[in-house]
Amino acid sequence: MRKSVSVAAIVAVVTLVFTLARAADKPAVGKPAPEFSLQSQDGKTVKLSDYKGKLVVLEWTNPECPFVKRHYEHKTMNTLADEYKDNDVVWLAINSTSNATSEANRKWSEQAGLSRPVLDDSKGTVGRLYGATNTPHMYIVDKGGNLAYIGAIDNDPDGSRDSGKVNYVKKALDELLAGKSVSEPETKAYGCGVHYAE
């Protein structure tokens, strides 16, 4: 009896410590973007710190998610990534789906016409570190390595908005490139859940 109580207490303390650690570490706008090192679809190791001094867009993705599919059919991400690539804007897609592989990411990148890295985070470490909850879930890292934007790609979750459409990532990139601060640094991401590994 005594033993089971102490085990329960240890579990409770461990859980509490873990929860506190998680809460404290959760990235936020204005705070440093956590470093990561992941493998791209062609087997190269990509680190966030490789792009120091550049604007980096992180796009959490899952080729199977209908929200992601719609944006790829409409070329939302590809158009934007191409539009800004000459402005020292690096765009990294990250797939944290538990069954993702570099090989599957390579096939998808060819099929969906992505020339940018698609990173394999099938262990979910980086997704959890960043607190990515959705696909798509967008982050922008500023030239100083701090998070400048966290949220949705746009304000049109089901693609049915006729007027007043805002692409938050485009808006934030324009503001950052003009030397301004991001006027809407946090929005609500929408989409599928991230199918993290257990």
Place this chain on the structure above:
Amino acid sequence: MTAVRTVVFALIAASFFHDGRAQATPPEQLVRAELLADVSTVKAGEPFTLGVLLQIEPGWHVYWTNPGVLGLPTAVKFTLPEGFAAGPLAFPTPSRFEQPGNEVGFGYEKQVLLTARVTPPKQLPPGDLRISAKARWLSCKDVCLPGSGELSLVLHSGAAVQRDNERLFDISAASVPVEVRLAPDIVSAEVVDGAKPDAHSIRIQWKEPPTGVDLFPTANDALSVDDIAVRSEGDVTRIDFKITLLKGQKLTAGKLPVVVGYSTRGGERRGVMLDVPLREGGKPQ
């Protein structure tokens, strides 16, 4: 024991083969949509109710107006004959479920009837009335699949109203959240400010303690509602939660309407609407 298992397995296998499908249901059958009315004959000037019934494959769900962290609200658009006016779409009280990534979702399992009150014109010649509706939803289980349906219904106009589908519409109406003063199961409900500016509490005293009590914040792009904790003791439930304004977003109203959902002992899903006043302090530091 083995024999029993074999028989059970055979029955399961037989049921799969019998209806010609393996484990996967074709996507178009995950949610079956139907347009219904609570009348078959409409009388001039007398309001009736239209409803889109979604029957959902076991284990799958569709979403409420605020889907939670992921998902998409279910949407219905009615097309009515000239002179008919439809009110807002009424959503029954949702349930809360966990989804991939342990993210909380708000919505419906098994079936849901989304309704709208419709008022016919004061002058209505006898004859057929063609009504149509377009429904869109996202159904999710381990994965999500979008669906939609173009639905239609023919009603008649006449001198006397003829009721139809009464039980189905009554169940749905009883499940749509109501104001506190109209809630049949509540002695009192109040919103209390927490110690910190972003902390809020709701205290409810029940006539009979319910089960499945949960907080459902209405959709708001500028606000994040977190750390929802529901504690019930005897006939009192206290719900604590945090509302924060996302950075760079503006408060568009001084309050956030929320629904407290619950299930009665008889298993009926009901809800009560409350307004949570927002304070300036709810803004991020």
